[in-house]
Amino acid sequence: MKRKLLIGLTCLTGLCAALPASAQFAKPEDAVKYRKAAFTVMANHFGRIxxxxxxKVPFDAAAASANAEIVATMAMLPFSAFPEGTHGTDKGTPKASVWSERAKFDEGAKALQAESVxxxxxxxxxxxxxxxAAVGNTGKTCKSCHDNFRNE
Amino acid sequence: MKRKLLIGLTCLTGLCAALPASAQFAKPEDAVKYRKAAFTVMANHFGRIxxxxxxKVPFDAAAASANAEIVATMAMLPFSAFPEGTHGTDKGTPKASVWSERAKFDEGAKALQAESVxxxxxxxxxxxxxxxAAVGNTGKTCKSCHDNFRNE
Structure with missing residues (x-):
């Protein structure tokens, strides 16, 4: 079990190191579409857990694990896709505070990534x-960022 | 290298076994949103490779590997999200042939999954x-399904 998790962590760390360098988007709207997609997939699988x-559904450790691995993978993706100027005012869009408080935003992202592992x-x-307990802790990291950085 | 791949394959097989049972959507539009999101993330990372x-960008094996792992993970996801009746006529929507030729569609999904591994x-x-070569072969599985099952 520990071995498997270690491998998972190594993969995620590798992902973290390898992805940002190539996380380029031709247009801001490509970044918006991508980050929304990553959040959609993550939310769906988190919802299943x-x-x-x-x-609401019977506990199935294999299904929970498979879903959690997708959550952990997806949690690595959207935060490289917040180019400046892609805030909004509509419900669900990011507030400008994402960029004015970028360090806090990045900390929130790291908290999600850590809790999803x-x-x-x-x-x-x-x-x-x-x-x-882990669902509660992961959910808190979602809520914290939404409260601070997302228009409701 | 082989060991790592084996682990990857095991995870993907586990994913395959664990996910469909819980791949339920409350509403057809939830399935549509989810599958579009999964394809969006997959296409983005395939594009980077x-x-x-x-x-167009320098070859970086670590980044290519990280991106390919995301492609392989995402390739497992959208095909459980094609409930009957969610075809359309607009560009990019599925044709009704997804359901009338479901075995062929499922074969196409499996081909993508195999090539992405x-x-x-x-x-x-x-x-x-x-x-x-692998990018070419994977891309062919995308194109084949799009030609057969997606409105252009």
Whole structure:
């Protein structure tokens, strides 16, 4: 179990190191489309795990693990796709504070990434209580960034 | 290298086994949004590798590998999100043939999944010619499905 997680962490670290350099978008709208897509996929798979944590669907450690791995992978992607000037005022769009408080935003991204790696570990532990705790902690990182940086 | 790929393949197989059972969408439009998002992320990362294969950006095996792993992961996702009745006539929407020729569509999905796993191996091999060949083969599976099943 630990070995598998270690491999997962190594992959994610590799991903982190390898991706930003090539994370270029021809147009700002390409970045917007990409980041929205990454968040959509992440939210869907996080939702599937949340449903298990909430007892809405039966707990299935294999499915939870597969979904958590996608969440952890997706969590690495969208934050390179916030070029300046791509804020908005509509519901769901980023506030300009993403750029005026970029360090805080980046910290929020790192918190999500760290918690989603723990989510993978919790899912693999086959312990529903551990999964519930990890879902809660991951969800808090989502909410924190949304509260600070997303128009509601 | 082989060990890493094996782990990758195992993960993907696990993903394949674990995901469809929970791939449920409350509404057809949720499935449409999800599958479009998965294709958007996949296309973006495939594009980054293609740019290397075409010599538009320098070949970087680590970045190619990270991008290929995302392509391979994303390739597993959208095909559970084609509930009947979600075809269209606009450019980019699926034709009704997705459902009338579902076996052929599923075969196309499997071909993409298989080629994208080979793309990961090629990227990890640090051999630009191998990468070019794998990009070509993966791209053919995209085109084949688009020609048959997507409105242009």
């Amino acid at each position: 949340s449903a298990m944590a909430q007892g 723990k989510l993978v570990a919790a899912a693999k532990s086959n312990n529903l209580d551990a999964l519930k | 293609s740019a290397m294969a075409q010599g 080979k793309l990961v191996a090629a990227a990890k091999s640090n051999n630009l010619d191998a990468l070019k």
